[in-house]
Amino acid sequence: MGVSKSELFNSQQNEIAQVAKVLAHPARVAILQYISRQDACICSDLVEETGLAQATISQHLSEIKKIGLLKGNFQGKNLCYCIDKDRWETFSTLFESFFNRISQQCC
Amino acid sequence: MGVSKSELFNSQQNEIAQVAKVLAHPARVAILQYISRQDACICSDLVEETGLAQATISQHLSEIKKIGLLKGNFQGKNLCYCIDKDRWETFSTLFESFFNRISQQCC
DNA sequence: TTGTTATATCGCAATATTACGATAATAAAG
DNA sequence: CTTTATTATCGTAATATTGCGATATAACAA
Numbered sequence: 460m461g462v463s464k465s466e467l468f469n470s471q472q473n474e475i476a477q478v479a480k481v482l483a484h485p486a487r488v489a490i491l492q493y494i495s496r497q498d499a500c501i502c503s504d505l506v507e508e509t510g511l512a513q514a515t516i517s518q519h520l521s522e523i524k525k526i527g528l529l530k531g532n533f534q535g536k537n538l539c540y541c542i543d544k545d546r547w548e549t550f551s552t553l554f555e556s557f558f559n560r561i562s563q564q565c566c
Numbered sequence: 567m568g569v570s571k572s573e574l575f576n577s578q579q580n581e582i583a584q585v586a587k588v589l590a591h592p593a594r595v596a597i598l599q600y601i602s603r604q605d606a607c608i609c610s611d612l613v614e615e616t617g618l619a620q621a622t623i624s625q626h627l628s629e630i631k632k633i634g635l636l637k638g639n640f641q642g643k644n645l646c647y648c649i650d651k652d653r654w655e656t657f658s659t660l661f662e663s664f665f666n667r668i669s670q671q672c673c
Numbered sequence: 674t675t676g677t678t679a680t681a682t683c684g685c686a687a688t689a690t691t692a693c694g695a696t697a698a699t700a701a702a703g
Numbered sequence: 704c705t706t707t708a709t710t711a712t713c714g715t716a717a718t719a720t721t722g723c724g725a726t727a728t729a730a731c732a733a
Contacts, residue, residue, distance in 0.1 A: 462687075482586035483586040484691085510571075514711085515693065538699095547669060550665070561649065561654065601717090609680055619680095619722070622722050645679075
Protein backbone atom coordinates (compact mmCIF):
# COMPACT_ATOMS: atom_id res chain seq x y z
CA MET A 460 0.00 0.00 0.00
CA GLY A 461 1.05 3.60 0.39
CA VAL A 462 -1.57 5.41 -1.64
CA SER A 463 -3.39 8.23 0.09
CA LYS A 464 -7.10 7.41 0.34
CA SER A 465 -8.30 10.86 -0.63
CA GLU A 466 -11.66 9.53 -1.75
CA LEU A 467 -12.60 9.08 1.89
CA PHE A 468 -12.57 12.82 2.51
CA ASN A 469 -14.56 15.78 1.28
CA SER A 470 -13.34 18.22 -1.31
CA GLN A 471 -12.57 20.99 1.15
CA GLN A 472 -10.41 18.68 3.22
CA ASN A 473 -8.61 17.52 0.10
CA GLU A 474 -8.09 21.07 -1.11
CA ILE A 475 -6.59 22.18 2.20
CA ALA A 476 -4.31 19.15 2.12
CA GLN A 477 -3.24 19.82 -1.45
CA VAL A 478 -2.30 23.43 -0.77
CA ALA A 479 -0.61 22.46 2.50
CA LYS A 480 1.45 19.94 0.60
CA VAL A 481 2.87 22.73 -1.53
CA LEU A 482 3.67 24.77 1.57
CA ALA A 483 5.13 21.70 3.26
CA HIS A 484 8.63 22.35 2.01
CA PRO A 485 10.71 25.28 3.23
CA ALA A 486 12.13 25.85 -0.25
CA ARG A 487 8.66 26.51 -1.61
CA VAL A 488 7.81 28.82 1.25
CA ALA A 489 11.04 30.69 0.56
CA ILE A 490 10.36 30.81 -3.18
CA LEU A 491 6.90 32.30 -2.64
CA GLN A 492 8.30 34.89 -0.26
CA TYR A 493 11.09 35.76 -2.66
CA ILE A 494 8.77 36.10 -5.64
CA SER A 495 6.45 38.37 -3.70
CA ARG A 496 9.34 40.57 -2.60
CA GLN A 497 10.69 40.86 -6.12
CA ASP A 498 7.35 41.08 -7.84
CA ALA A 499 8.93 38.71 -10.32
CA CYS A 500 11.17 35.72 -10.22
CA ILE A 501 14.21 34.73 -12.13
CA CYS A 502 14.97 31.08 -11.65
CA SER A 503 18.72 31.62 -11.53
CA ASP A 504 18.25 34.18 -8.74
CA LEU A 505 16.49 31.52 -6.73
CA VAL A 506 19.37 29.16 -7.29
CA GLU A 507 21.72 31.72 -5.76
CA GLU A 508 19.26 32.74 -3.07
CA THR A 509 18.56 29.24 -1.83
CA GLY A 510 21.65 27.22 -2.68
CA LEU A 511 19.65 24.49 -4.38
CA ALA A 512 20.42 23.25 -7.88
CA GLN A 513 18.65 24.75 -10.86
CA ALA A 514 16.81 21.52 -11.61
CA THR A 515 15.54 21.39 -8.04
CA ILE A 516 14.26 24.96 -8.12
CA SER A 517 12.54 24.27 -11.40
CA GLN A 518 10.81 21.26 -9.89
CA HIS A 519 9.63 23.23 -6.88
CA LEU A 520 8.35 25.96 -9.16
CA SER A 521 6.31 23.46 -11.08
CA GLU A 522 4.75 22.15 -7.85
CA ILE A 523 3.70 25.70 -7.02
CA LYS A 524 2.43 26.16 -10.56
CA LYS A 525 0.34 22.98 -10.37
CA ILE A 526 -2.08 24.52 -7.89
CA GLY A 527 -2.33 27.68 -9.96
CA LEU A 528 -0.31 30.00 -7.78
CA LEU A 529 2.03 31.26 -10.46
CA LYS A 530 1.50 33.33 -13.55
CA GLY A 531 4.42 33.34 -15.94
CA ASN A 532 5.41 35.96 -18.46
CA PHE A 533 8.43 36.50 -20.58
CA GLN A 534 10.51 39.49 -19.75
CA GLY A 535 13.59 39.82 -21.87
CA LYS A 536 15.15 36.40 -22.10
CA ASN A 537 14.18 35.41 -18.57
CA LEU A 538 10.95 33.75 -17.63
CA CYS A 539 9.27 36.00 -15.14
CA TYR A 540 6.90 34.52 -12.65
CA CYS A 541 4.52 36.30 -10.43
CA ILE A 542 1.98 35.13 -7.88
CA ASP A 543 -1.62 34.82 -8.98
CA LYS A 544 -3.19 37.14 -6.46
CA ASP A 545 -6.76 35.88 -6.85
CA ARG A 546 -5.70 32.35 -6.25
CA TRP A 547 -3.57 33.41 -3.33
CA GLU A 548 -6.53 35.17 -1.74
CA THR A 549 -8.68 32.10 -2.27
CA PHE A 550 -6.23 29.90 -0.42
CA SER A 551 -5.67 32.51 2.23
CA THR A 552 -9.41 32.57 2.93
CA LEU A 553 -9.57 28.80 2.88
CA PHE A 554 -6.89 28.50 5.55
CA GLU A 555 -8.21 31.41 7.57
CA SER A 556 -11.64 29.85 7.87
CA PHE A 557 -10.15 26.45 8.60
CA PHE A 558 -8.06 27.86 11.43
CA ASN A 559 -10.87 30.03 12.78
CA ARG A 560 -13.59 27.42 12.71
CA ILE A 561 -11.50 25.06 14.75
CA SER A 562 -10.59 27.82 17.20
CA GLN A 563 -14.25 28.57 17.78
CA GLN A 564 -15.34 25.01 18.27
CA CYS A 565 -12.34 24.05 20.31
CA CYS A 566 -12.43 23.08 23.97
CA MET B 567 19.89 12.22 -2.23
CA GLY B 568 16.32 12.71 -1.25
CA VAL B 569 16.89 14.51 2.05
CA SER B 570 15.25 17.87 2.47
CA LYS B 571 17.88 20.56 2.87
CA SER B 572 16.12 22.40 5.65
CA GLU B 573 19.36 23.96 6.85
CA LEU B 574 19.27 26.27 3.85
CA PHE B 575 16.15 28.02 5.13
CA ASN B 576 15.30 30.16 8.11
CA SER B 577 13.38 28.93 11.12
CA GLN B 578 10.13 30.61 10.20
CA GLN B 579 10.17 28.99 6.77
CA ASN B 580 10.90 25.63 8.34
CA GLU B 581 8.16 26.03 10.91
CA ILE B 582 5.56 26.89 8.28
CA ALA B 583 6.66 23.87 6.28
CA GLN B 584 6.51 21.59 9.28
CA VAL B 585 2.97 22.60 10.19
CA ALA B 586 1.89 22.48 6.56
CA LYS B 587 3.22 18.95 6.37
CA VAL B 588 0.83 17.90 9.10
CA LEU B 589 -2.05 19.58 7.28
CA ALA B 590 -0.92 18.04 4.00
CA HIS B 591 -3.06 14.96 4.42
CA PRO B 592 -6.86 15.08 4.25
CA ALA B 593 -7.17 12.52 7.04
CA ARG B 594 -5.35 14.82 9.43
CA VAL B 595 -7.45 17.81 8.38
CA ALA B 596 -10.55 15.68 8.99
CA ILE B 597 -9.24 14.48 12.35
CA LEU B 598 -8.61 18.02 13.55
CA GLN B 599 -12.05 19.11 12.43
CA TYR B 600 -13.67 16.13 14.11
CA ILE B 601 -11.84 16.65 17.39
CA SER B 602 -12.81 20.29 17.49
CA ARG B 603 -16.46 19.43 16.86
CA GLN B 604 -16.50 16.81 19.59
CA ASP B 605 -14.33 18.66 22.03
CA ALA B 606 -12.71 15.28 22.53
CA CYS B 607 -11.68 12.40 20.38
CA ILE B 608 -12.09 8.71 20.69
CA CYS B 609 -9.81 6.91 18.32
CA SER B 610 -12.38 4.26 17.47
CA ASP B 611 -14.87 6.98 16.49
CA LEU B 612 -12.32 8.27 14.00
CA VAL B 613 -11.95 4.79 12.57
CA GLU B 614 -15.69 4.72 11.89
CA GLU B 615 -15.83 8.34 10.79
CA THR B 616 -13.03 8.07 8.26
CA GLY B 617 -12.97 4.45 7.16
CA LEU B 618 -9.24 4.11 7.81
CA ALA B 619 -7.79 1.32 9.95
CA GLN B 620 -7.15 1.87 13.63
CA ALA B 621 -3.40 1.67 13.18
CA THR B 622 -3.52 4.32 10.50
CA ILE B 623 -5.57 6.71 12.61
CA SER B 624 -3.19 6.20 15.49
CA GLN B 625 -0.26 7.07 13.25
CA HIS B 626 -1.94 10.23 11.98
CA LEU B 627 -2.74 11.24 15.56
CA SER B 628 0.89 10.91 16.50
CA GLU B 629 1.93 13.15 13.60
CA ILE B 630 -0.47 15.79 14.90
CA LYS B 631 0.83 15.26 18.42
CA LYS B 632 4.43 15.73 17.28
CA ILE B 633 3.91 19.42 16.60
CA GLY B 634 2.16 19.88 19.93
CA LEU B 635 -1.38 20.28 18.67
CA LEU B 636 -2.96 17.65 20.89
CA LYS B 637 -3.44 17.40 24.61
CA GLY B 638 -4.46 13.95 25.83
CA ASN B 639 -6.31 13.01 28.97
CA PHE B 640 -7.79 9.80 30.20
CA GLN B 641 -11.52 9.79 30.49
CA GLY B 642 -12.90 6.49 31.61
CA LYS B 643 -11.19 3.84 29.58
CA ASN B 644 -10.88 5.95 26.47
CA LEU B 645 -8.01 8.26 25.73
CA CYS B 646 -9.50 11.66 25.18
CA TYR B 647 -7.68 14.11 23.00
CA CYS B 648 -8.31 17.76 22.63
CA ILE B 649 -6.65 20.48 20.63
CA ASP B 650 -4.08 22.66 22.35
CA LYS B 651 -5.69 26.02 21.79
CA ASP B 652 -2.59 28.12 22.48
CA ARG B 653 -0.59 26.16 19.99
CA TRP B 654 -3.40 26.32 17.47
CA GLU B 655 -3.55 30.11 17.80
CA THR B 656 0.21 30.30 17.34
CA PHE B 657 0.05 28.41 14.08
CA SER B 658 -3.04 30.29 12.98
CA THR B 659 -1.16 33.57 13.43
CA LEU B 660 1.89 32.18 11.70
CA PHE B 661 -0.11 31.26 8.61
CA GLU B 662 -2.17 34.41 8.68
CA SER B 663 0.89 36.62 8.61
CA PHE B 664 2.52 34.47 5.96
CA PHE B 665 -0.53 34.75 3.72
CA ASN B 666 -1.00 38.45 4.39
CA ARG B 667 2.59 39.51 3.93
CA ILE B 668 2.71 37.94 0.52
CA SER B 669 -0.62 39.50 -0.43
CA GLN B 670 0.70 42.93 0.42
CA GLN B 671 3.98 42.60 -1.41
CA CYS B 672 2.46 40.87 -4.37
CA CYS B 673 2.29 42.30 -7.87
C1' DT C 674 -6.47 -12.85 38.05
C1' DT C 675 -8.84 -13.04 33.65
C1' DG C 676 -11.33 -11.00 30.07
C1' DT C 677 -12.61 -6.96 27.41
C1' DT C 678 -11.93 -2.74 25.10
C1' DA C 679 -9.17 0.99 23.36
C1' DT C 680 -4.90 2.78 21.76
C1' DA C 681 0.12 2.42 20.41
C1' DT C 682 3.90 0.35 18.13
C1' DC C 683 6.28 -2.87 14.88
C1' DG C 684 7.25 -4.55 10.43
C1' DC C 685 6.52 -4.53 5.84
C1' DA C 686 5.07 -3.35 1.00
C1' DA C 687 3.61 0.23 -2.12
C1' DT C 688 4.08 4.75 -3.42
C1' DA C 689 5.65 9.64 -3.24
C1' DT C 690 9.04 13.16 -2.54
C1' DT C 691 13.53 15.24 -2.80
C1' DA C 692 17.76 16.34 -5.02
C1' DC C 693 20.86 16.59 -8.72
C1' DG C 694 23.54 15.76 -13.05
C1' DA C 695 22.76 15.41 -17.82
C1' DT C 696 20.38 16.92 -21.48
C1' DA C 697 16.61 19.10 -24.12
C1' DA C 698 14.00 23.12 -25.26
C1' DT C 699 13.36 28.10 -25.81
C1' DA C 700 14.49 32.72 -26.80
C1' DA C 701 17.43 36.65 -27.32
C1' DA C 702 22.01 38.27 -29.34
C1' DG C 703 25.41 38.38 -32.79
C1' DC D 704 22.07 30.28 -38.74
C1' DT D 705 25.01 29.94 -34.59
C1' DT D 706 26.07 31.10 -29.99
C1' DT D 707 24.74 32.13 -25.38
C1' DA D 708 21.81 32.25 -21.44
C1' DT D 709 17.91 30.58 -19.02
C1' DT D 710 14.49 27.28 -17.81
C1' DA D 711 12.31 22.54 -18.27
C1' DT D 712 12.46 17.67 -18.38
C1' DC D 713 14.52 13.00 -17.86
C1' DG D 714 16.61 9.45 -15.28
C1' DT D 715 18.10 7.84 -11.09
C1' DA D 716 19.34 7.23 -6.13
C1' DA D 717 18.15 8.25 -1.43
C1' DT D 718 14.69 8.98 1.71
C1' DA D 719 9.93 9.74 3.49
C1' DT D 720 5.10 8.78 3.70
C1' DT D 721 1.01 5.96 3.69
C1' DG D 722 -1.68 2.08 5.00
C1' DC D 723 -2.57 -2.09 7.29
C1' DG D 724 -2.21 -6.59 9.77
C1' DA D 725 -0.21 -8.37 13.78
C1' DT D 726 0.97 -7.65 18.19
C1' DA D 727 1.93 -5.09 22.49
C1' DT D 728 0.34 -2.08 26.05
C1' DA D 729 -2.94 0.03 29.28
C1' DA D 730 -7.05 0.52 31.90
C1' DC D 731 -11.27 -0.86 33.45
C1' DA D 732 -14.76 -4.75 34.60
C1' DA D 733 -16.07 -9.00 36.48
